[in-house]
Structures are given as structure tokens and as C-alpha cells.
Amino acid sequence: MTSSTTHATAIGNEATIEAHPTVPMIVITREFDATPAQLRRAHTDPDLFARWCGPDDLTMRIEHFDARRGGAFRYVHSRHGEEYAFYGSFHDIADHRLVQTFTFEGLPDQVALETLTFTDLGDGRTRLRAQSLCDSFEVRDQWLRSGMEVGVNQGYAKLERMLADGAV
């Protein structure tokens, strides 16, 4: 019924990405036909989150997801018997932003600080800005590399498959 509207919007809404040149950071920006409250709920309600976070060819299992200040989450993506787990803590959950840590268990020494801001654009539209600050350029670039479908050499090949969904 509103499919044509949604489709047209989706094209105009295309996500933009910025890999910062002097700070090991990735920033993704995207506009949505939703209010900040709805967008926040889609990020903090585990049932809703599970429906969009994992890619189509992975199954997503949430172990725990306590979306409040100081709460923690852990979820597992699996494909062909291989499991990739991610965990972190919710540092701050406010109306217009969500701050959390994020660790991929395959790289347990690394932790990214993620700040999601929801900017109300009026007319039921909201801009999401998702900023991931990594430990180093090396780690940041590993994340960027994860967008590749082809495996890279040696140790990266496995990580490649694990992160093929581009989880930020």
C-alpha cells in the first residue's frame, strides 16, 4: 500500500560512509522514515533488533540484551555451523543517543566505542549517525575490509567470512 513511497524513500535515503583520515573511526549516516523514539526502540528492543541486525544468510541468537545504562548484551551469528559472537555494554541510553561498547569475540582484545545519535528532522523523519571509534587504524581497517566478499590472505580469510555482514 505504501510500498512505492517506501521504495522511493529508500533510494533517496542511501547510507553514507566516512572513514576518517586522522582518527580510527567509521561514521555511517542514514535517514529513516521514523521518529527518533521508534529508531531508538528498534535498537534497544531485542526482538526488534534481532530482526534487522543479522544478514539474511545468518541466524541471529541473542544471549542477553539488557538495554539500560550499565546493562550488557551478547549475541551470536551462525552460519554453516560456525558461530561469531559479539558483546558489549550499554553506556548511555538517552532519547537522542545511544552509547555502547562493542567487541567481536574473535578479536577479544579490541573494543570499539559506538555512539549512535538520532536527530529529529521533523515530519516523522530521523537521521541516524553511527560513529564507531576503534582502538587503532589497523583494527578500523580490518572492519572496513570485512565488507569484502572475497577472503583475503591467511588469517584474514576467516575473519572475512565472520564479518561479511559488515556489523559495525
Added chain:
Amino acid sequence: MADQLSQVFAALADPIRRDMVARLSTGDATVGELAQPYRVTLQAVSKHLRVLEDAGLVSRSRDAQRRPVHLQAEVFDLMEKWIERYRREAEKRFRRLDAVLEEMKQTESAPVDRHPRGAVS
């Protein structure tokens, strides 16, 4: 190609090499010119340059006496493709989120007997 990109990212993981690349983007420079801002030996700078050269990021002309270092811009086109792939993965995720949000709106407006026309006004 994937191998080269791994090398490129590894080469650019070092702050001095990133800085060198940034300076070369404004024009060719000699090793001596490149070494100037850093408190490191010419030898150390040459080592950094070799890493950049192996990754295909820079080249040095063999004939000219000054042997200026030249940035190979096409490598950055490859990197851009890489980042674009990552962006597209994020976009796929966000389209799923679009669908979830659309459903949320319909659920929220369900008790009210009205067509969920959304933002159309």
C-alpha cells in the same frame, strides 16, 4: 587484488606513512623533502617509503636524478571500492530496519481505524 589491499591497509596503519601519503597527494616530493618534518633518519624514511612502494601506493622514477616520489592514485580507487562495499552492507542492514520500522508504525496505529499513510501529506 585482495592481497594488494591488505598490504595497502597495513602500509597506511602507520601514522608517519599516512602523513607522507597525505603530503604526496599535493604533489611529488624527494626523500629529503619527505623526511624534513620528522625527527627520524633518512634511512628510516626510506624504509617507510619502501613499505608504501611495496603496497603499490607510491612509485619513484628511475631516470630523473632527484628520483621524486609519486603517489599512485589508482590504488585509492581500489580502497574506495572497498569502503563502498562496506557501505552497501550497512545499507542492506538499514533496509531491513526500514521494514521493521514500517511494521512498528502499522502496529502502533493499529487500534486507530485509519490507513497508515505515513509521511505523505
